[in-house]
Amino acid sequence: MARHSNNTLRTVRFYEEEGILRPVRRTEGGHRLFGKSELERLMLVTDMRAAGLSLDEIKQILAVKESAASGGEASKMATKVLAAKIDELREKLQELTRLQDDLMKTSDVMSVCLECHDPRFPLDCNSCARLQAVPNLPRSMRVLWSTNGRMKGSGGSGESA
Amino acid sequence: MARHSNNTLRTVRFYEEEGILRPVRRTEGGHRLFGKSELERLMLVTDMRAAGLSLDEIKQILAVKESAASGGEASKMATKVLAAKIDELREKLQELTRLQDDLMKTSDVMSVCLECHDPRFPLDCNSCARLQAVPNLPRSMRVLWSTNGRMKGSGGSGESA
DNA sequence: CATACACTGACGTAGCGTAAACGTTT
DNA sequence: TAAACGTTTACGCTACGTCAGTGTAT
Numbered sequence: 562m563a564r565h566s567n568n569t570l571r572t573v574r575f576y577e578e579e580g581i582l583r584p585v586r587r588t589e590g591g592h593r594l595f596g597k598s599e600l601e602r603l604m605l606v607t608d609m610r611a612a613g614l615s616l617d618e619i620k621q622i623l624a625v626k627e628s629a630a631s632g633g634e635a636s637k638m639a640t641k642v643l644a645a646k647i648d649e650l651r652e653k654l655q656e657l658t659r660l661q662d663d664l665m666k667t668s669d670v671m672s673v674c675l676e677c678h679d680p681r682f683p684l685d686c687n688s689c690a691r692l693q694a695v696p697n698l699p700r701s702m703r704v705l706w707s708t709n710g711r712m713k714g715s716g717g718s719g720e721s722a
Numbered sequence: 723m724a725r726h727s728n729n730t731l732r733t734v735r736f737y738e739e740e741g742i743l744r745p746v747r748r749t750e751g752g753h754r755l756f757g758k759s760e761l762e763r764l765m766l767v768t769d770m771r772a773a774g775l776s777l778d779e780i781k782q783i784l785a786v787k788e789s790a791a792s793g794g795e796a797s798k799m800a801t802k803v804l805a806a807k808i809d810e811l812r813e814k815l816q817e818l819t820r821l822q823d824d825l826m827k828t829s830d831v832m833s834v835c836l837e838c839h840d841p842r843f844p845l846d847c848n849s850c851a852r853l854q855a856v857p858n859l860p861r862s863m864r865v866l867w868s869t870n871g872r873m874k875g876s877g878g879s880g881e882s883a
Numbered sequence: 884c885a886t887a888c889a890c891t892g893a894c895g896t897a898g899c900g901t902a903a904a905c906g907t908t909t
Numbered sequence: 910t911a912a913a914c915g916t917t918t919a920c921g922c923t924a925c926g927t928c929a930g931t932g933t934a935t
Contacts, residue, residue, distance in 0.1 A: 562883065570915070575899060585871055585881050590907045591916060594881045598868050605865045608821045611814070613774075616898075626866060632838030632847070639866060640836075643829045650822040653772070654815060660769045661811040668804045675801075677793030686793070704766045705787060705800060709759050710746055719758045720746050722723065722889085731889070736925060751933040752890055777924070883915085 562595050566603045573603070579616060581606060581623065612650060622646070666699040671706075684708055723756050727764045734764070740777060742767060742784065773811060783807070827860040832867075845869055 562582075563570045576582045577593070582603060584593035602623070609619050622642055629635035673691045686692060686706050698706075724731045737743040738754070743764060745754035763784070770780050783803055790796035834852045847853060847867050859867075 569900080571899065583872065588907080592883060592907070594883060596871055597880045597882070598865070598870050601861055602865050602870065605862055608817065611774075612818050612821055613772075623866070626844055627872075629844070632835045632840055632843040635844070636832050636835035636838065639832055640829055643825050643832075643862075647822055647825050647829070650818055650825070654818055654822070656769065657773050657811055657815055657818070660773055661808055661815070664804050664808050664811070668801055668808070671797050671800055671804075674793045674797035677797065679793055682793040683787055683790070683796070700762055701766055701804075703759070704763050705784070707759050709763065710757055711744065711788070720755045721758070722753060722755060730926080732925065749933080753933070
């Protein structure tokens with residue numbers, strides 16, 4: 562189970578404690594034996610965790626069927642909660658894509674510094690013509706290359722709470 | 723700061739303790755005042771956290787410039803670590819996209835259950851012709867609609883550790 | 884002066900990691 | 910029999926949440 566789902570034994574045991582997984586039985590020596598469908602369950606849980614869902618949210622999703630009185634009701638509930646999660650995923654994907662884009666732009670812009678031995682580094686990169694030549698620096702570039710008041714001699718201009 | 727970055731005050735204070743943020747000064751009453759660039763820093767940290775990076779990883783990225791002796795060295799280090807993170811982001815985006823796709827397919831397939839009042843629910847959805855008509859059910863559908871041995875009467879076929 | 888807001892401890896929580904001591908499987 | 914692996918118990922860790930009690934900003 563653990564290896565096939567790229568989890569640790571600790572995680573599998575923890576999920577059992579939480580009532581998310583259940584072994585079909587134990588060996589005489591106490592080792593857990595799981596059904597095949599339980600592995601798919603674990604893999605789904607793993608992916609949802611990676612997507613940022615809490616175990617409580619995941620439990621709620623997994624419990625939809627048994628909390629419904631009919632197939633129609635279960636289907637309606639599931640459709641609703643799935644739609645919400647799909648939407649959250651869409652927004653998260655946008656966030657991550659924007660971050661990735663920002664980092665890539667930074668990596669690109671930063672290539673003009675590869676041969677830099679300018680003595681103004683690290684205190685005064687702002688006055689460097691190579692960087693001033695770039696229209697609008699990506700945020701990660703601004704943050705990573707700023708001195709930020711962290712090293713004395715420079716800093717951000719305004720202050721607020 | 724907190725509001726502009728969609729964080730809590732607790733988080734801002736925690737990041738200060740961790741050395742990630744630093745107010746330019748305090749008011750006479752003790753309130754923190756931050757520079758404008760510190761907000762961009764916080765927003766970058768927030769996005770990276772949302773992307774799953776640990777605070778230690780983030781600290782390492784933020785410290786690249788000051789840990790380098792020259793602009794060229796800093797640029798080389800940053801390029802390297804950014805490339806790694808960009809790649810991790812690419813893989814994560816794929817994972818989330820696959821999950822989203824799976825959930826959407828499930829939501830779609832499940833629409834055939836919307837009018838279901840079949841008494842075989844919830845124990846025997848497997849034998850339902852409507853579902854058997856679907857070529858290959860998405861994983862989340864299989865997991866959500868299986869009885870899984872969790873309700874007595876049915877279950878996965880093989881067992882293993 | 885009132886109301887909203889921020890401050891400093893301090894303990895609580897989620898989701899595991901990790902080590903110890905031991906039994907099981909192969 | 911030895912090497913590899915699993916089990917329980919229990920404490921540790923990260924990244925904050927959530928009070929309480931008090932002072933500050935407007």
